Amino acid sequence: MIQFWKEFREIESLLEQVQSEMKSRLYINNNEISAALQDFSTQGGKMVRPALFFLFAGMGETVTLQDKVKIASSIELLHLATLIHDDIIDDSPTRRNLPTLQKQLGKDTAVYAGDFVYTVYFELLTETMNGSALLSQNAKSMKKVLMGELIQKDLAYNTDVKIYDYLRAISGKTAELLCMSCYQGAYFGGLNRSSQKLARRIGRNVGLAFQIYDDILNFSVDLKNEKPILSDVQQGIFTLPLILARDHSPEKIIPYLQRASFLKLTDLYHLAELVKKTGALENALKLAERLTSKALKDISHLPNGTNKNILIEATQKLLKRDY
Template identity: 35%
Template sequence: MTDFWDDEQELKKNLMNVSSTIESTVATAHGFIRPILLDHVQSVGKMLRPALILITSALGEQEVTEDAIRVGSILELIHLASLVHDDIIDSAAKRRGKSTVFAKVGAKQAVLAGDFLLAKALMLTSGKERGMDSRVVSRALSRLCESELEQDAGQGDFFISHHTYLRRIAGKTASLFALSCYAGVALQESEPTRQMLCHRIGYCMGMAFQIQDDILDYAGSSSKLGKHTGNDLKCGIPTLPLIYALKQERENGQTQLHDLLYQASTPLKEKTVKQALILVESLGGVQKAQILAESYKKRAFSDIKRLAHPQVERQLSTLFTKLSTRSV
């Protein structure tokens, strides 16, 4: 657990309980994969999804902390499984500066390791999650899988539309953020309008978070990110700064960036990546992406104010401010 939550000691304590639940669940694995998976789940980041569940679970009078910890563990295991599969798709050797499961055991066994984490998430479900609509859960998980499949199938196609990109990140990232915000208040069996308000807050937070993450791949620090900048570009994954840069180039009547990528094959050579990064920056791709991230941020803050719960409003606003200004 990082020091990210030091200002929220009660929340941090509950997140540590989530982490302990995940570790004890994964510790039942046998053979050589056990220490590898334990290392993977112990390398947790900010545990944002369980945190969102725990925060929004305060929107009611019932005591639901234990349920929120369990549901938080389930969604975090699903997220951790998706990271294992993500790293296979991206052929990523590092994540947060550490070797990935893929780098340690190869693609075939990493796929099975990710599947194992998904199975463990299912084992934690009771099938009777209070107040939660199973259709909301299944829809989010379906969108997650569909987005990953679409991204993998389109790897190397740099010329996707703005709408295709938004659909992908809505499924890949925003769906779990939305589900997390929804799950907490749903455990309170709150009224449907409040549940959907929280769902929308999570969606906007997730969209802004992913756009910011994609911006950092162009404008972040390699040492802080734990991976090289331009990694998505190198792997043939188009993100918003590139999409906006290509659009601006077309409007300018130029073709330098287009020609550079059209003639290249993935994974891109380092020289090509460096040239593309410079062109994306000079064409204003990063700045335009930041504007869209800011618009999602404003929508989230506007909805947060409608919750009429000072503690939850403060926690969500503080969290979102940290996320939207981060450099790692």
């Protein structure tokens, strides 16, 4: 999926370097675990976070290429570590069309493998930003990501969940890391304070829009889709489309939410149809588009140049999917 960037040859080539860096860092004295981690880190993902980092970092020039690749790798590894633990918690059989780590290695080893990836993330930070203010920013960021996950767990099966709760959860779980990717890029690229501030906001809004689009996609029922349809609902995670639909037609939607974990495939199809009929998907889409517009407006204030143009194109491409 790194081919998502194939029109932007320079970014693609940098992402390839991130893949090599991650591969060499994920070496461990056990072939099976090494191979599983290395495959997981380099197959299938769009690598949005490191790409955003490079796009911002490339607008200025202060850090060495080697350090840029390391920082970009650290961001992607933090993301991967949370995915490994997510898949354990959700008991997912596949991720990006590959068996998940716990399917390959067993649940136990996968818990430690996730922890191990956190240590590699930490190691890369000590090599690139020891003494920098960005180190504590990273710690705060990691904390927010975990808080987002815990908030989501805490809200699970809560039929009364509010839009505010949802936004708080995805702000931690997804937007925080995209925010940090852009901000770190701007910071290490040596952009001025006002561009750094823009970078943060762009990352956050792109991140929120990205997650909302993802949650809308989850309701676009498609049997060929590898991801179990509406698996979120069965796990008690009620995302924006569902919240909007519930507020529109509580009498129809709430009964489904109340027995979320017992819903069968046919129930889920009915639910998806109901949600569509309320217009919730369109309304969710409107919010995502509003966030995208905000991000694009902020991007227009960044320093002119190739990377700004790529950023505009990539944001549009990333956030315009088919429904």
